[in-house]
Each structure stands twice: as C-alpha cells, then as structure tokens.
Amino acid sequence: MTHWRHSVAFRLFTLTFVVIMLFLSVLLAVLAGSFSSFYERRQIKDITQEMNLIRDRYVKAGASSLPVERFPPYFFQFENDYYAMISLVTLENGKITILRGKQDVTGDSLENELPPFFSPGPDEQSRKFMLALQEWQRDWHAVEQVMNQSKTLVYRSPGTGSLNSGSDQLIAVAPIETGGSTEGTMLFAISSLQPVIGAAKVIRDFSWYAFGVAFVLVPVLAFLYAGILTKPLRSLNELAGRLASLDFSTRIRWRRKDEIGELARTFDFLADNLQGALLELHEANDKLREDIEKEKALERMRRDFVAGVSHELKTPLSLIGGYAEGLKDNIGTGAKREKYVEVIMDETRRMSAIVGDMLDLSHLESGQYRLSRVPFDASELLKESAERADALGAEKNVRMELSLPVEGGGMVEVSADRFRIGQVLTNLVTNAVRHAPVGGRVTLTASRDGGEWHFSVHNEGDPIPEAELPRIWSQFYRVDKARARDSGGTGIGLAIVKQILDLHGSRYDVRNEQGGVTFAFTLPANGIGTLKSGN
Structure with missing residues (x-):
C-alpha cells in the first residue's frame, strides 16, 4: 500500500492548501493595502463629477435668484453623501468672502472682510475648512488650474505642520466665475477621508483574523476535498491490484459519465476479457494436461504392450527354436521326435492365439468397430459357456454351476452383439x-433387475489383492507372474472383455467375495434401454 506522504491524495491536499492560502494571503494583502487608495481615487472621481453637476445646477438656476440666507438642498445632499462641507468662496480685491448656509438655521450668512489668511473658527470642521482654503491659496499651481484654466480640481490635502494636520481630507474646488488668478467665485468643499481610513484599519485587523481562521479550516477542507477526489482512484487502484493478482471477480459498475467513469468501465471490460481469457487458458491447460496424461498413458500402454508381447512370444519362440534345432540335429528318435513336433505345434498355436487376440483388441480399441446388436436369448450362450468350462476344468476336477431365472422359462432376453457377448462369457x-483350485467350483449366474440383466462369473480360489483390482483389465496383466505360463491364456482376454462391455455401455466390476473372485456385468433387457454403438 502506498504511503500517504507519497500518495496523490497528499499531493492534492498540499497543492490545494498552498494555492488557497496563497490566494487568500494575496487577496487580503491587496485588500488591506489598496483599499484606502482605491477609495480615495473613487472619491476624487465621484466628487469631481458631483462638483461639476452642483456648479452647473447652481449657475443654471441663477445665483441672484437664490436667497442668500439659504443654500439649495442639493448642497446639503452632497455634504451627507461625501462627509463633506461645501461653501461659496469669492475672491475680490484681495478679500475673501465665504458664504456658508445651514439647513437648520435661517439667515446664517457670514460676510467677512479678511486679510488673505484668517484664524479658524471655533468648531473643528470650520477649522479644517479654513486650513484647506489656506493650503489651496498657497498652492499657486492649484490656484492657476482653477482660476485661470477654469478646471474643477479635487485632490488630497498634503496637511500642515509636523503632524500633517488636515491630511485626512480631500479638497474640491469648482470655479463659477473667474477674473484672473486673484478674483472670482467658486465652490469650495472638503470631504473627510476619516471613515475610509478607519475602515481600512478594520480591514487590516480583520485580515489577520481571516487568515488565522483560514489556516485552521483550509487544511480540513483540503483534506476532505483530496479524499473525495481520490476515493475513486483508490478504488480503481484496488481493482488494478486484484487484476494483477489474477482475481477477476470484482467489478466497479459505476455509472459516472466523466473520465473516471470511463476509466472504471475500461477496467471492468478488461476484467471481463481477462477472466474469459484466463478461463479459456485454464480449460486449454486442463485439456492439454489431459492430453499429456492420455499420451503418457498411451505411451505406457505401448511400452507395456511391447514388453508383454515380447515376453509372451519370447518363450514360445525359444521353445520352437530349441526343438527345431533338435530335430535338425536328429536328436532323439521315434516318440521323442514326435514330442518335439507336438511342442512346436502347441507353441505355434499359442503364438497364433496371442496374435489373434492382439488383432481383436486392436480392432476394438480403434474406435471404428460397430456392434451388431440384435435381440437374442443369452441363456444359450450361458449354457455353451458352462459346457466349455466343464471341459476346461475336467483335468482339475472343477465343478461348474449354472443359475438361470425360473420365470420366463429360463430365457434371458437381451439386446446386444451376440458374438461379442459370447466372447465375453467365454473369456x-x-x-x-x-x-479355480483343484476340486474348486465356478458359478455362472443370470438375474433380472428391472430393465437390466445382471451376469456374474464366480470362481473359488485366492482373492485378488485390492491394490491390483483396478489393473486387472490391463493387457498382459497377471496377478501371479510366477505361474503365468502354467495357467495358460494370452493375458489379453480381460482387456478384450473390457472393450466389448464399454462398447455396450455396460456397468461391470470385479470384486473379492465368498472365498473367491466374482466378475459381474450388466446388459439391457430386450426392448428396454439404448445401447452404446461404439466410440
């Protein structure tokens, strides 16, 4: 699992936190540092426009038609809007006349004949007004713009004295009539900047508080934001890990329509394809493994077959060769030579039987053999087999017993290949x-169970070791290798029985019971069941 410090979530959290805090810091710094100057520029622009409007309205209305003792209402509206004090100032013959009206006091006009500079009045606003008027008069450039160029001028007072008294206000001058730089009538106003100065101080203080709060809240929000944004990526990463470990059982199944949703659907599609490919690969591997095992089994069968054939043919060939050389060398006379000939003929017949059985088994194993199924009475084959057993067991005094069903007149009607079933019973x-031991007993039984006939061949004698039972059907396999030739047989008979019963679809087995060994198999009763027609 990726360490959190190296994860996309941590990087996104860090980037978000840094960007937001940087943006907020710049925003608060710009707001705190430029608020006052912005407000001042805005006030200068607005006051300039307003002073021109007031002057134009005042001139249009006609100054002579207005009562001296009262200013028009829009003068006082201007004062209220801009924290201002406005007056009519007349310069004539070196004298200054200030006309100041009040909304709540009638007839309060003041006409003074003053020297160029006079002492301020008793209240603070009047004092600031007079100081501003004196500052304007001292600034010859400002006087030139107003009196000679008839320009409305609004600027911040530079202040006077060591404390810059009056620097917290704007001076506004709008000419009405001018007659040179020393005579004329104008609107003169001062507008206080104290409210915005106080507001700027509050904003600066507030910025520190806002920055502190943001420093606490932004990491939390950035962490949540990073977690929400990277949660789908973590889910996709988990799915990718499962795919890497060949676990294709998990699907996301998101219905998002963004890029992450497309990526999730691609992962699901990839998981489906990989799961299908892996399943096909497993099936191919299983089939390949089965084919390899079959090939190994066939190879073992070939080796066993060659070894078995070599073993089975070696002895008769040796006997035939030995006795033939004896005849060639004229060993023995009369009955002895006849004995040699008889041995050669017996071994020849034995070799012929082995070859015949081998060809028969090869034919059955080829998969091309087709059964000739016909309904017939199997009791005839059972009786023939019993008679053959009596003849074979006469030397050892082996007793043969045949058990047929009483019902149905002893008939055993089956549907099968008569020749091959006869071969099975004979073998x-x-x-x-x-x-079977000397004086032993062999029992041949047929019984019906529903739609099937059950056949069994039991012989008394030594049981077959349990570990050897599954191999009893193999070619050339004998439980007792020591007495293989003495017991006779080719070693292929039971392998032929197995192939014939497999073609019939029969169920068969071999088991130890009742002091001996029992071979059993089933066949469908005539008209019941469907027989297997071959491989």
Whole structure:
C-alpha cells in the first residue's frame, strides 16, 4: 500500500492548501493595502463629477435668484453623501468672502472682510475648512488650474505642520466665475477621508483574523476535498491490484459519465476479457494436461504392450527354436521326435492365439468397430459357456454351476452383439476355470433387475489383492507372474472383455467375495434401454 506522504491524495491536499492560502494571503494583502487608495481615487472621481453637476445646477438656476440666507438642498445632499462641507468662496480685491448656509438655521450668512489668511473658527470642521482654503491659496499651481484654466480640481490635502494636520481630507474646488488668478467665485468643499481610513484599519485587523481562521479550516477542507477526489482512484487502484493478482471477480459498475467513469468501465471490460481469457487458458491447460496424461498413458500402454508381447512370444519362440534345432540335429528318435513336433505345434498355436487376440483388441480399441446388436436369448450362450468350462476344468476336477431365472422359462432376453457377448462369457469362464483350485467350483449366474440383466462369473480360489483390482483389465496383466505360463491364456482376454462391455455401455466390476473372485456385468433387457454403438 502506498504511503500517504507519497500518495496523490497528499499531493492534492498540499497543492490545494498552498494555492488557497496563497490566494487568500494575496487577496487580503491587496485588500488591506489598496483599499484606502482605491477609495480615495473613487472619491476624487465621484466628487469631481458631483462638483461639476452642483456648479452647473447652481449657475443654471441663477445665483441672484437664490436667497442668500439659504443654500439649495442639493448642497446639503452632497455634504451627507461625501462627509463633506461645501461653501461659496469669492475672491475680490484681495478679500475673501465665504458664504456658508445651514439647513437648520435661517439667515446664517457670514460676510467677512479678511486679510488673505484668517484664524479658524471655533468648531473643528470650520477649522479644517479654513486650513484647506489656506493650503489651496498657497498652492499657486492649484490656484492657476482653477482660476485661470477654469478646471474643477479635487485632490488630497498634503496637511500642515509636523503632524500633517488636515491630511485626512480631500479638497474640491469648482470655479463659477473667474477674473484672473486673484478674483472670482467658486465652490469650495472638503470631504473627510476619516471613515475610509478607519475602515481600512478594520480591514487590516480583520485580515489577520481571516487568515488565522483560514489556516485552521483550509487544511480540513483540503483534506476532505483530496479524499473525495481520490476515493475513486483508490478504488480503481484496488481493482488494478486484484487484476494483477489474477482475481477477476470484482467489478466497479459505476455509472459516472466523466473520465473516471470511463476509466472504471475500461477496467471492468478488461476484467471481463481477462477472466474469459484466463478461463479459456485454464480449460486449454486442463485439456492439454489431459492430453499429456492420455499420451503418457498411451505411451505406457505401448511400452507395456511391447514388453508383454515380447515376453509372451519370447518363450514360445525359444521353445520352437530349441526343438527345431533338435530335430535338425536328429536328436532323439521315434516318440521323442514326435514330442518335439507336438511342442512346436502347441507353441505355434499359442503364438497364433496371442496374435489373434492382439488383432481383436486392436480392432476394438480403434474406435471404428460397430456392434451388431440384435435381440437374442443369452441363456444359450450361458449354457455353451458352462459346457466349455466343464471341459476346461475336467483335468482339475472343477465343478461348474449354472443359475438361470425360473420365470420366463429360463430365457434371458437381451439386446446386444451376440458374438461379442459370447466372447465375453467365454473369456470370463475360461479365466475363472484357470484360477479355480483343484476340486474348486465356478458359478455362472443370470438375474433380472428391472430393465437390466445382471451376469456374474464366480470362481473359488485366492482373492485378488485390492491394490491390483483396478489393473486387472490391463493387457498382459497377471496377478501371479510366477505361474503365468502354467495357467495358460494370452493375458489379453480381460482387456478384450473390457472393450466389448464399454462398447455396450455396460456397468461391470470385479470384486473379492465368498472365498473367491466374482466378475459381474450388466446388459439391457430386450426392448428396454439404448445401447452404446461404439466410440
């Protein structure tokens, strides 16, 4: 799992926190540092426009038609809007006449004949007004713009004295009539900047508080934002990890329509394809493994077959060769030579039987053999097999018992290949007689169970070791290798039985019971069941 400090969430959190805090810091710094100057510029622009409007209205209305003792209402509206004090100032013959009206006092006009500079009045606003008027008069450039150029002038007072008294106000002068730089009539006003100065101080103080609050809240919000934004990525990363470990069982199934949703659907599509490909690969591997095992089994069968054939043919060939050389060298006379000939003929017949069985088994195993199924009475084959067993067991005094059903007149009607079933019974009976002890008993039984006939061949004698039972159907396999030739047989009979019963779809087995060994198999009763027609 990725360490959080190296994760996308941490990087997104850090980037978000830094960007927001940087933006907020710049915003608060700009707001605190430029608020006053912005407000001042805005006030200068607005006051300039307003002073021109007031002057134009005052001139249009006609100054002579207005009562001296009272200013027009829009003068007082201007004062209220801009924290201002406005008066009519007349310069004539070196004298200054100030006309100041009040909204709540009638007849309060003041006409003074003063020297160029006079002492301020008793109240603070009047004192600031007089100081501003004196500052304007001292500034010859400002006087030149107003009196000679007839320009409305609004600027911030530079202040006087060591404390810059009056620097917290704007001076506004709008000419009405001018007659040179020393005579004329004008609107003169001062507008206090104290409210905005106080507001700027409050904004600066507030900025520190806002920055502190943001420093606490922004990390929390950035963490939540990063977590929400990277949660889908974590889910996709988990799915990718499952895919890397070949676990294709998980799907996201998101319905988002953004890029992450497209990526999730791509992952699901990839998981589906990989799961299908892996399943096909497993199936191919299983089939390949089965084919390899079959090939190994076939190879083992080939080796066993070659070894078995070599073993089975080696002895008769040796006997034939030995006795033939004896005949060639004229060893023995009369009955002895006849004995040699008889041995050669017996071994030849034995070799012929082995070859015949091998060809028969090869034919059955080829998959091309087709059964000739017909309904017939299997009791005839059972009786023939019993007679053959009596003949084979006569030397060992083996008793043969045949058990047929009483009902149905002893008939055993089946649907099968008569020739091949006869071969099965012959091989099983011959095998039973061969392994029965002297004076032993072989029992051949047929019984019906529903739609099937059950056949069994039991011989008394030594049981087959349980570990050897599954191999009893193999070619050339014998439980007792020591007495293989003495017991007779080719070693292929049970393998032929297995192939024939497999073609019939029969159920068969071999088991140890009742002091001996029992081979059993089933066949469908005539008209019931469907028989297997081959591989």
